Amino acid sequence: MIHDFGIVWNERGLLMSGLANTALLSVIAAVVSLLLGAALAPAMMSRRRAVAGAARAFVDAMRCVPFLLFAYIVYYGLPSLGINFDNWSAGLAALMLYNTAYMAEILRGAWAAMPREPIEAGTAFGFSGVRLFRRIILPGLVLSAGPVVGNQLIQIIKDSAFLTIIALPELTHAASSIQSRYYVPFAAFITAVALYWGLCLVVEGGVNVLRRLADARR
Amino acid sequence: MTPGDIAAFAQGAVVTVALSVAGILIGLPVGLGLALIRWGKVPVIGRLVALYVSILRATPLVTLLLLLFFALPNVGVPIDPYSAAILALSMNTSAFNCEIWRAALLAFPKDQLEAAMSVGMSAGLRFRRIVLPQIARASLPALVNEMSLLIKVTPVLAVVGVVDITRAAVRIGAETYEPLPPFLVAIALYAPIIFGLVSLQRFIERRHAAAEAA
Secondary structure (H helix, E strand, C coil): CHHHHHHHHHCHHHHHHHHHHHHHHHHHHHHHHHHHHHHHHHHHCCCCHHHHHHHHHHHHHHHCCCHHHHHHHHHHHHHHHCCCCCHHHHHHHHHHHHHHHHHHHHHHHHHHCCCCHHHHHHHHCCCCHHHHHHHHHHHHHHHHHHHHHHHHHHHHHHHHHHHHHHCCCCHHHHHHHHHHHHCCHHHHHHHHHHHHHHHHHHHHHHHHHHHHHHHHHC | CCHHHHHHHHHHHHHHHHHHHHHHHHHHHHHHHHHHHHHCCCCCHHHHHHHHHHHHHHCCHHHHHHHHHHHHHHCCCCCCHHHHHHHHHHHHHHHHHHHHHHHHHHCCCHHHHHHHHHCCCCHHHHHHHHHHHHHHHHHHHHHHHHHHHHHHHHHHHHHHCCCCHHHHHHHHHHHHCCCHHHHHHHHHHHHHHHHHHHHHHHHHHHHHHHHHHC
């Protein structure tokens, strides 16, 4: 058993590049989908029925589709429509588009649950438009949506493991290739699990800092 | 699509639903058991459960599945793809269910337990008659949400050779060199199941809100 872990240790370069790919994919996907979600959330609350309906339909559709099938569609399906991707960009595009729906729903929920009083008080003190949003609405929104966005980041990290199926060299794929080369399944996959756990603990640590900030402000 | 393809999808759908139901039925009580161990502050075991939940919640289902499927035979426990799939699903969902049950237990009002004790109810009876009906109702929306998440990760079970909806779609796509149509059919099979659960969760939440407002 110790010997098996020795083999995994010798292949640490492969695992580390897998870990780096997983972290990079997840962070880029989270940031971009958060921004796209921030653009989509107001559309969901639009007074124009057609706009709100279309945004809501996109979000609900994404929430009913398993991520793996969505990734398959992006990777295998789009080339038959003439759009070609390598597996890295296909995986990243799938993660970003899929999570845009979830981020939009998170932001819409946080916005809808925000108390009206600070906004009214802000307006009474002469804040309006961008300044009202930046100084009054945004800080509250970040603090209340932050923990949920953190949870979604953990979800993205775990979803990125599915991309091993389209041969994207992320952490699970690295563990898989070590296991198939040396036949050390336990050592290879338990190391991958430990690394995923570490990654999620880092995210949870960040969320806790945010939560303490939110409590201090209350 | 040939009649054979339609039969393959139908068979795959039965497998997907059967595995999901098995995972849910095992994961619910196991999660409750784990939550009770943590709630009761059982020394050492309580700590181990907390560790188990923390690790399992961070582990992608694919990684867990590959670990179980390849490593268990290595230590002398032979396992077929279907058992590995059910084991992985129930381990994964039990960790999330544990947190849901535990949140309901922590929010449970203590005075009710004290009242039950004062009329001489035993611990088992207190749990069955007083605690369980109330925490089950409080946890229901979150549990249904977890069920929809579980079904959303089942396509990955095809990786170890489970012949489910996804496997059927991959095979048909490889045979016809047109992957898009079979994957769209697969999505059309999954979406109504997940949508049903999401709607059920919204319905329960609305009813709770209405009951509380009344």
